[in-house]
Amino acid sequence: MHFTETMEDIVRAFEIAGVLILAVGSLWAIASTAPVLRRGDVPAAYQRARQQMGHAILLGLEVLIIADIVRTITVEPTLESAGILALIVLVRTFLSFSLEIELEGVVPWQRWKQKVKDEA
Numbered sequence: 001m002h003f004t005e006t007m008e009d010i011v012r013a014f015e016i017a018g019v020l021i022l023a024v025g026s027l028w029a030i031a032s033t034a035p036v037l038r039r040g041d042v043p044a045a046y047q048r049a050r051q052q053m054g055h056a057i058l059l060g061l062e063v064l065i066i067a068d069i070v071r072t073i074t075v076e077p078t079l080e081s082a083g084i085l086a087l088i089v090l091v092r093t094f095l096s097f098s099l100e101i102e103l104e105g106v107v108p109w110q111r112w113k114q115k116v117k118d119e120a
Contacts, residue, residue, distance in 0.1 A: 003074075004074070004075055007070065007071075007074040007075050008071075008075055010070060011067050011070050011071045011074075011075065014063055014064070014066050014067035014070065015064065015067045017063050018060045018061075018063035018064035018066075018067060019060070019064075021056060021059050021060040021063055022056060022057065022060035024056075025052070025053070025055070025056020025057070025059065025060065026053055026056055026057075028052065028056070029048075029049045029050075029051075029052035029053040029055075029056060030049055030053075032048060032049070032052055033045040033046075033048050033049045036048055050103075051103055054099050054102060054103040055103065057095075057099055058096055058099055058100065058103075061092050061095060061096050062096070064092065065088075065089055065092050065093075068085050068088050068089065069085065069089075071085075072084075072085040
């Protein structure tokens with residue numbers, strides 16, 4: 001097996017892992033709301049599902065970014081593929097950043113203030 005083929009297999013494995021994280025994480029997020037729904041707390045169930053779904057999406061995106069980076073560095077090291085990677089990473093980073101703000105309710109550099117406020 002040649003180096004390129006091995007790297008393509010590794011990239012494929014990362015892509016499969018990313019998709020599985022998205023799928024299983026989403027199903028887990030929905031399933032984990034059942035105990036909360038049985039208590040009749042619909043708003044808390046929604047919040048829990050949303051938080052867990054967001055975390056699954058963040059992790060899945062990170063793994064998919066790894067696949068894109070490995071592909072660009074090892075399989076297709078061209079200027080065009082590097083530009084496409086930059087665009088993909090930019091979009092996924094924006095999505096990750098937006099999701100993190102949505103989940104945490106505060107921008108990352110203000111998180112310490114939120115922790116202090118929550119502890120008070």
